[in-house]
Amino acid sequence: MTRLSEMMEKQPRLLSSKLFQRHRQFEVVLNRSVLAWKEIERSRQRSSGISSESETAHSHAIQVCEIVAVRKSEEDDQDDTKTGGQKKAKQRYQLYPHAFTVSYVRRTGQHQWRCSDVTFHCANQALCEEWIQVINEQLSLLASRPKSLLVYINPYGGKRRGKRIYEQKVAPLFRRASISADVIVTERANHARDHLKTEANLDKYDGVVCVGGDGMFSEILHGLVTRTQTDHGVDQNQPDAELVPCSLRIGIIPAGSTDCICFATVGTNDPVTSALHIIVGDSQPMDVCSVHHNDFFLRYSVSLLGYGFYGDVLTDSERKRWLGPARYDLSGVKTFLSHNYYEGTVSFLPAEDDMGNPRDKLQCRSGCHVCQHKPSSKDKPWETSEEKEKSDKDSSSGWSVIRGKFIAINAASMSCACPRSPKGLSPSAHLADGTTDLILVRKCSRFDFLRHLLRHTNKEDQFDHSFVEVHRVRTFRFQPRHQEPVSLEDLSETPKKKGFGPICSGQMTCNYSKAQSSWTCDGEILPHAAIQASVQCQLIRLFARGIEEQQQQQ
Numbered sequence: 001m002t003r004l005s006e007m008m009e010k011q012p013r014l015l016s017s018k019l020f021q022r023h024r025q026f027e028v029v030l031n032r033s034v035l036a037w038k039e040i041e042r043s044r045q046r047s048s049g050i051s052s053e054s055e056t057a058h059s060h061a062i063q064v065c066e067i068v069a070v071r072k073s074e075e076d077d078q079d080d081t082k083t084g085g086q087k088k089a090k091q092r093y094q095l096y097p098h099a100f101t102v103s104y105v106r107r108t109g110q111h112q113w114r115c116s117d118v119t120f121h122c123a124n125q126a127l128c129e130e131w132i133q134v135i136n137e138q139l140s141l142l143a144s145r146p147k148s149l150l151v152y153i154n155p156y157g158g159k160r161r162g163k164r165i166y167e168q169k170v171a172p173l174f175r176r177a178s179i180s181a182d183v184i185v186t187e188r189a190n191h192a193r194d195h196l197k198t199e200a201n202l203d204k205y206d207g208v209v210c211v212g213g214d215g216m217f218s219e220i221l222h223g224l225v226t227r228t229q230t231d232h233g234v235d236q237n238q239p240d241a242e243l244v245p246c247s248l249r250i251g252i253i254p255a256g257s258t259d260c261i262c263f264a265t266v267g268t269n270d271p272v273t274s275a276l277h278i279i280v281g282d283s284q285p286m287d288v289c290s291v292h293h294n295d296f297f298l299r300y301s302v303s304l305l306g307y308g309f310y311g312d313v314l315t316d317s318e319r320k321r322w323l324g325p326a327r328y329d330l331s332g333v334k335t336f337l338s339h340n341y342y343e344g345t346v347s348f349l350p351a352e353d354d355m356g357n358p359r360d361k362l363q364c365r366s367g368c369h370v371c372q373h374k375p376s377s378k379d380k381p382w383e384t385s386e387e388k389e390k391s392d393k394d395s396s397s398g399w400s401v402i403r404g405k406f407i408a409i410n411a412a413s414m415s416c417a418c419p420r421s422p423k424g425l426s427p428s429a430h431l432a433d434g435t436t437d438l439i440l441v442r443k444c445s446r447f448d449f450l451r452h453l454l455r456h457t458n459k460e461d462q463f464d465h466s467f468v469e470v471h472r473v474r475t476f477r478f479q480p481r482h483q484e485p486v487s488l489e490d491l492s493e494t495p496k497k498k499g500f501g502p503i504c505s506g507q508m509t510c511n512y513s514k515a516q517s518s519w520t521c522d523g524e525i526l527p528h529a530a531i532q533a534s535v536q537c538q539l540i541r542l543f544a545r546g547i548e549e550q551q552q553q554q
């Protein structure tokens with residue numbers, strides 16, 4: 001075949017026909033990117049504004065890349081049967097028995113997507129089949145759409161609804177879009193991680209789907225990243241190893257307690273919306289922070305690495321798992337009343353000035369320009385180990401060092417927006433810029449800390465306090481003031497928290513503090529307080545597109 005004929009072969013065919021919908025006739029046009037239909041009678045007086053999906057009184061347009069599927073219609077696919085017009089539908093069905101139904105993405109508000117159907121009646125069978133074939137040809141050209149997925153369901157996450165959510169809301173959509181799915185319902189913690197690490201035949205799949213919460217996502221993340229490094233002979237224990245990005249994308253069907261990763265990448269925690277982002281083959285790169293203790297790999301983080309307040313909340317909440325999502329509220333209040341602070345030294349390498357800063361109010365949204373500026377190796381002096389060694393010894397090479405007493409040290413690699421805090425811990429953090437926002441909350445009164453916390457739930461700036469500072473960084477280290485114990489037991493056990501601290505009143509600060517807190521790493525407790533963390537730019541990709549700027553409601 002010549003190149004020209006090969007190219008012609010790949011060109012989608014275009015169609016234009018007069019078709020019926022309800023009792024009206026429409027001019028229906030399919031071009032390379034849009035399926036549009038306009039009522040014939042009245043369309044001459046009206047102009048149609050076509051966007052992603054637009055609608056005037058009598059004209060509609062949907063993007064081909066947001067079509068879920070097309071199929072030959074059954075009698076009960078008729079729109080009117082659902083709206084009480086059974087008689088009309090029957091008549092039309094008798095008149096034009098050949099019809100096809102297009103399922104497509106419809107935006108319903110608050111970043112929520114739904115799958116809607118539109119049915120067109122054709123004058124004859126050949127025309128109907130031609131439409132189905134041409135739409136299917138166009139869909140098959142969308143190379144980023146997954147055809148085969150590996151799905152892990154945590155049946156115990158959140159309110160224990162994972163299995164039901166998948167079977168009732170997600171699987172029917174995957175079937176409609178002709179996506180095949182191998183489903184594994186996990187039988188124990190780390191089942192999904194271990195399966196991905198060693199057993200799964202990943203060549204068979206276009207992506208991995210996680211049905212569960214942030215903890216379950218973390219399992220998939222660790223399984224997939226570790227597997228990729230093993231396959232490429234990369235040693236994760238080396239803090240400055242250049243990690244290999246994962247080729248498979250991850251889809252998140254939210255079914256957990258916080259679901260912050262889903263919320264911060266889609267804008268809502270809704271299983272149907274997430275399933276549709278998977279079907280249309282969205283791709284959102286995401287930073288992953290690797291955490292080490294000396295030359296020993298601990299964990300990866302994509303959301304919150306928190307020492308002090310959040311570490312203590314998580315440690316306490318683990319003992320209350322039986323309470324479900326409410327455990328965070330209870331442990332939150334208890335930890336707040338304890339009002340502990342911790343001493344230590346934070347060192348960090350700030351991001352360059354052109355990476356923006358955590359207070360610039362530039363939120364990361366779909367197609368974010370900051371995230372598209374992926375630094376080249378010549379922009380990344382911190383990446384060579386020689387430079388790194390030099391900078392460790394030489395504070396003039398860019399490392400900043402802060403010693404102090406902290407109520408909380410938080411590193412947010414993304415906004416960490418969630419229903420509890422819709423703008424998140426760091427509202428301007430970016431999903432895929434290769435940096436994390438390091439938030440230092442120094443010792444202050446309980447009243448001031450409460451003001452700071454409350455600002456996470458309203459429009460006020462949570463960084464606008466004298467006792468809070470925030471830096472956009474590439475890498476950081478923390479050394480607690482008091483040396484930590486080094487027995488082997490401590491490697492496997494989570495640190496034990498000493499009792500409840502005395503409650504201080506009003507504006508006063510407490511003078512009680514236990515020596516060390518623990519780090520929470522995306523909801524898991526780390527066994528060491530002394531850590532170093534480095535952001536690996538765009539190590540993974542999700543089936544998401546970031547939060548869409550403007551809702552295009554239909």
Ligand SMILES: Nc1ncnc2c1ncn2[C@@H]1O[C@H](COP(=O)(O)OP(=O)(O)OP(=O)(O)O)[C@@H](O)[C@H]1O
Nearest residue numbers: 154157158186187188189212213214215216256257
């Ligand atoms: N079959 C299973 N039995 C017990 N635990 C499991 C199972 N499958 C997964 N897990 C573990 O359950 C933990 C919580 O899961 P998940 O994240 O889905 O729910 P969650 O309620 O949101 O919890 P979290 O708030 O900690 O993220 C995860 O850390 C995961 O390792």
Ligand SMILES: CCCCCCCCCCCCC/C=C/[C@@H](O)[C@H](CO)NC(=O)CCCCC
Nearest residue numbers: 214258260303304328332416421453456522523
């Ligand atoms: C008095 C009013 C105070 C209100 C304070 C609201 C502040 C909320 C900030 C929430 C930030 C969540 C960050 C998410 C981190 C997830 O990786 C992790 C795993 O699921 N969840 C938690 O750590 C769970 C963290 C739960 C924290 C309460």
Ligand SMILES: [Ca+2]
Nearest residue numbers: 287413430435
């Ligand atoms: Ca980031």
